[in-house]
Amino acid sequence: MDKAHADVLKPQATRHPLAWVPTLYLAQGLPFYAVALVAGLMFKSMGVPNEQIARWTGVLGLAWVFKALWSPFLELARSKKRIVVALQVAGGIALACVALALQLPAWFALALVLLAVVSLASSTHDIGADGLYIASLTARQQAAYAGWQGAFFNGAKFLSLGGLVILAGVLEQRVGAPAAWSTVFGLLGALLAGLGLYHAWALPDTHRGGAAPASVRATAALLLDVIRAFFAKRGIWMGILFIVLFRLAEGQVQTIGPLFLRDARALGGLGLSTQEVGAIYGTAGTAAFLAGSVLGGYFTSWLGLRRAMLFLILAMNVPNLVFWYLSVAQPESLGLVTAALSAEMFGYGFGFVGMILFIMQVIASGPYQTAHYALGSGFMQLGFVLSKVVSGDIQQALGYRHFFLWVVLSAIPVLLLARFVRMEPAPEQ
Template identity: 75%
Template sequence: MFKSMGVPNEQIARWTGLLGLAWVFKALWSPFLELARSKKRLVVAFQLLGAAALAALALGLQLPAWFALAIAALAVVSLASSTHDIAADGLYIISLSARQQAMYAGWQGAFFNTGKFLSLGGLVILAGYLEGRIGVAPAWTVVFALMAAAMAGLGLYHGWALPGTLTVPPADASLRGVARTLVEVVKDFFAKDGIWMYIVFIVAFRLAEGQIQTIGPLFLRDARALGGLGLSTGEVGIVYGTAGTVAFLVGSIGGGYFTAWLGLRRALPFLILAMNLPNLVFCYLSAAQPASLTLIAAALSIEMFGYGFGFVGIILFIMQVVARGRFQTAHYALGTGFMQLGLVLSKMVSGDIQAALGYRSFFLWVLVCALPGLVLTRFLRFDDK
């Protein structure tokens, strides 16, 4: 949307990166969510809040200060979605065994990330179709209104469908008691054996991915004279929303079963290598600049498969290695907060790096950024009990 409405790459990367800060700091309010016995109610409430914020975004695009209003509405979406993530993962953890968590992590990751590719696929095709008929801003107003309606529908559906697994709230449910719990949660987290190595690995795991996921779609849209592929809004939706989405789902689900079969310790290096496939794909696309939409779609299908297959690794690493202990839900939130920190940092600087290097050199740089995560796997400790 921002690209279609003329926002420069640097601003797109910087502001969308900043919006991710809610996911970095979400663990600071995660202990307060432990007061709610029903994680299901929290999940539904924040889905409905997200729907309201998306509706506000749709309306804001029609006003003169549309960019500031869009960022404000998306900030509410970010806060709602990050808090929802804590509650949803908490419900996932307390409702499933360790083996079930591994088996269904691929499905969880698939649905988590399918939102990205739905927005880059079908909704972008619709936006591209509408842009030429009713204008850019009205087209995206329609798209975000549809997203708001879908989110509200999902919230109502989950109010009926989700399991009502209950948890026992803390003995001291006062605000002061929860604050003490937060301090205890943070101390317990940083007292874990090898935690600093885990944090460095988590941040490094997403450094390359964050840059690729931010600049990749902008590269597809930019003119060939500027080093891009010159695709239209609708064409980007086609290549991501067809074979790319299928490849991602297959990779994500396959990664979960692959890890359940091989075990996380042995599977992790393969999962990291799979996460490098998108880097290689964009290196090829930036060097060859193919004109065939079929060839571009095939290349992006390889990217999507590798991303889906490899993303399972970081989710299970945080869930089964980092989050173990007395405060599983809160520690999982802390772990995913550091995971998001790696993504935010890489997103925020990606636009400036790309502007300085150009697309071809930028994608080579991103390939190098993926190496530290692979090297660090040799220094990680796993408790196999």
């Protein structure tokens, strides 16, 4: 290999991976959880009805559905580092602007627009960050630091729900909801922009050197070929239906569950404070989810995907009955509520492994594996978004008790389909 070719492949900076891998994935997680989780709790505190919270936060998730369609075009840029830094700073500014918008009369519409900007910046940042990680590290290093990836991405959840939401709950009692949530989004924005500035120094660069980037036309042609090959896979439509139905119950309960905890007892909720909900989801709940994910991976590796899938679906859905129990009993013990939700989150983490492996091993098999995994992940997010968008209207129509029973019944279609869907890679065509 000549020196010019080597310069194309090797990063031009040699900082130790621990100087940037943890913070890179912390920066990937912060805006994602701000949109997916924190925004819903903020809207609840600001008096927005459940159906509007579910509908609009669901729509915001569409950016992660379609990001695979513009991911190839990021390869046209000569420096992944510049893309990543710019998107982190832009996302931080947009989050800080949410803090300002909450003080204005038209705060709801302005906040949605700004959160849409955050969603687009964050979903595009995912592509650049993962590409930078792959391009900057050897295969051995990628495996060695994969644990740091997951730990700090989920660390953003601990920080967002276990730290900043608890802070919002404390401030709500002292200065009111608008000022409290402005403080939280201001801190989120400052932290993300600060990470962007740090990464301007810390991230390795991946300049193409003397190699000319592909043209827009060639990239578009490649994208079309990737899409054609994806939909030409045998059994692909059954697989897509399985992916969408797999998340039917999850999208509903993960959207309405936190709102149920916050709603007044007279309305069928548990009447918990923002601080209490943050403590449950951000600490014990997240720890239970991570433990379930690790054990679910070992379980599936031991049993094999086809034999394990039924158990994974049940593990992800049967624990949703704890929400029905809580809606009926309306216990006042915070310890009991925490234990119940930890069991639900453990099952959620344990079962969700099945969807990741199904996409990785079945849907993404064959040529264009990385691109097809991105497309499969987009359909996975689409299933979540579709169920999330309608969840508020269903809950309003049924009430909490009957809604949580409906959520459990929502798992029946994917349980039936699991008997017929292919669970191994299709033979090469």
